[in-house]
Amino acid sequence: MSTLIEKYKGIHPGIILERLLNQKGISQRPFAISIGEYPQTINAITKGKRKLNTALALKIEKKLNLEEGSLALLQTYFEIKEEKSKLEQNTPDLTLLRKSLFWDTDISKIDWQQQSIAVIKRVFERGNDIEKEEIKRFYKSARIKEALSNETRKPYAIYKNNENV
Structure with missing residues (x-):
């Protein structure tokens, strides 16, 4: 077991x-039926969309x-890996960002690294x-320059007699 665990840990x-x-x-499908489970359950587990509970794990192992x-x-090591990645996910200081700035999404579910360009632009x-x-402070200047350099839209400005005020 230790070789299987070490090889596939996480x-x-x-x-x-x-x-x-x-x-x-x-x-x-035949495997699922042979152990008395729904084929959809086994499919969801093999796709990584569902957890493998202990009772089902014992049936499969047998x-x-x-x-x-x-x-x-x-399964336990996979859950540990998931929790560690959640804890390690850096987020900006959310007390300094208004929730209304992200009115169209749940601010607690933003992936700050993957969605950095959209966050910076907004x-x-x-x-x-x-x-x-x-x-x-959070993204550093290089990433901000990268995100804003592709911006074709001009920032909001008030014009009076064709002059920028």
């Missing part, structure tokens, strides 16, 4: 299950002659000085 057990079934030439607890441990278009400073 990977969703459903992916390992799919590999094992493919290696043995077993289709998911049917595939795996060491007891190996898939359940893989804050620099609609944010106040405090919010802009927080985004500058």
Whole structure:
């Protein structure tokens, strides 16, 4: 078991299950029926969309002659990896950003790294000085220049007699 755990630690057990079934030439549907589960359940697990509970892990391990607890441990290590990545996700100081700035989304669910360009553009278009400073601190100047350099839209400005006020 230790080799299986060390080799696949942090990977969703459903992916390992799919590999094992493919290696043995077993289709998911007949396998699911043979252990008394819905095929949709096994499919969702092999796609990594659903957790593998302990009872089901024991059934699968018994049917595939795996060491007891190996898939359940893989699920636990996968959940640990997920939690660590959540804790390590850097976020700007949300107390300095108005929620109304992100009116169309849940601010707690923003992926600040993946959606950095959209966040930077929005804050620099609609944010106040405090919010802009927080985004500058969080993203650093190189990323901000990159995000704003592709901006074709001019910032809001008031014009009076064709002169910028």
